[in-house]
Amino acid sequence: MKIAVLKEQAAGESRVAATPETVKKFIALGAEMAVEAGAGESASCADADYAAAGAAVGTRDETLKGADIVFGVQGPDPASLGGAAPGAWIVASLNPFGERARVDAYAAGGYEALAMEFMPRITRAQSMDILSSQSNLAGYKAVLDAAGEYGRVFPMMMTAAGTVSAARVFVMGVGVAGLQAIATARRLGAQVSATDVRSATKEQIQSLGAKPIFVENVAGIEGEGSGGYAGEMSPEYQAAQAELVSGHIAKQDIVITTALIPGRPAPRLISAAQVASMKPGSVIVDLAVEQGGNVEGAVAGEIVTVSGVKIVGHRNVPGRLAADASALFSRNLFNFLSAFWDKEAGKPMLDAEIGDAIRLTQGGAVVNQRLLA
Structure with a gap:
């Protein structure tokens, strides 16, 4: 069983799918x-x-020759996989909804593509969940990026020259990234509030010392989605x-x-009018900018100033912490394959619950029900 670890080809991708x-x-x-x-x-x-x-380090062709499993952070170009074994597994973050043509190409090439971001959010798969590990780092980095653009300090400071008020930080969306953003902003001394469409997050917000901002008693709320994600709002x-x-x-x-929201454009949370209502010098960090953005006026890969407010739209935020992001991503992959490793067969043997959830292609066809629906 040969596992190939490829150098990422996507622009700006600094992570690697396996560490020493x-x-x-x-x-x-x-x-x-x-x-x-x-x-x-x-x-x-x-x-x-x-x-x-103990790894063999060589050219791409040498690395791929006879490979049974190919690791990537982002999905490799199907045309660049020549030399891999027939039916080789492609294990990476494959962006199945945004890169459907690539998924079809994996099927045409006879590869078995396994999308790690489709990992079910169940207890036994927590250690395999790349979305959680990478979002955790993204939430942390978002606060640091905001601090870098904000022209003032975060904590309240009492000095001989007078008192400096604490920064007010508002986190919208309290998943893994949002919770880490709350915790990080609190550690830096900010006054933090947060909101989410899922009522269950209120206690989580309070447990981190932040103020929950919630709409109450509104009929037709559909915020509780499946798999731990938010759903559509009424x-x-x-x-x-x-x-x-x-x-x-x-x-x-x-x-x-x-x-x-998986498989759909990011929900619009902040309008241009709301941006304009903020004080000049304020900062917004949009972690959903690559999926269309939560903020009107956000531009993927850029920091723009609108009505005196900086809107930060960095791409691939986890990749801005490449060493730690790679360490966590690679452990997710190891936890995944080692959990199914059959010592007698000398290879991993997936079960139906997880295998069917993450398998996109098999036997020359697209087989995942989320893509066939």
Whole structure:
């Protein structure tokens, strides 16, 4: 069983799908590991460290030759996979809804594509969940990015020259990224509030020392989605939330938005009028900008100033913490495959619950029900 670790080809991608730590663990299971030269360079993983862990380091062609499993952070170009074994598994974050043509190409090439972001959110799969591990880092980094753009300090400071008020931070969307953003902003001394369409998050917000901002007693709320994600909001809820948020957001120094709905464009949470209501010098960080954005006026890959407010739209926020993001991502992959490793067969054997959830292609066809619906 040969596992190939490829150097990422996507622009701006600094992460790597396996570190020397996980390479060593896979070898201990009985796998043969091959790493493309330079694959971990931008994530502080040197070729020499991979070699010391027992991997063969070589060219892309050498790495792929006879590979039974191909690792990537983002899905590799199907045309670049020549030399991999027939039916090889492609294990990566594959963006199935946004890159459907690539999924079809994996099927046409006879590959078995496994989308790690489709990992079911069940107890036994928590250690395999790349969305949680990467979102956790994104929430942390979002606060640091906001602090870097904000022209003032976060904590209240009492000095001989007078008192500096604490920054007011508002987090919209309290999933993994939002919770980490709340915790990080609190650690920096900010006055933090947060909102979400899921009522169950209120206690989580309070447990982190932040103030929950919630719409109450509105009929038709559909915020509780499946798999731990938020669902669609009803028109009644959207109207009530817009009224509540408009009054609150005008008083904030920093807003961080994190709301995503799988397979659909990110919900619009902040309008241009709401941006204009904020004080000049305020900062908004839109973590959903690559999926269409939560903020009107946000631009993917750019920091723009609208009505005196900076709107931060960095792409691939976890990749801005490449070393830690790679370490967590690679452990997710190891936890996944090692849980199904059959020692007698010398390879992983997936069960139906997880295998059917993440398998996109098999036997030359697209087989995932989420893509066939």
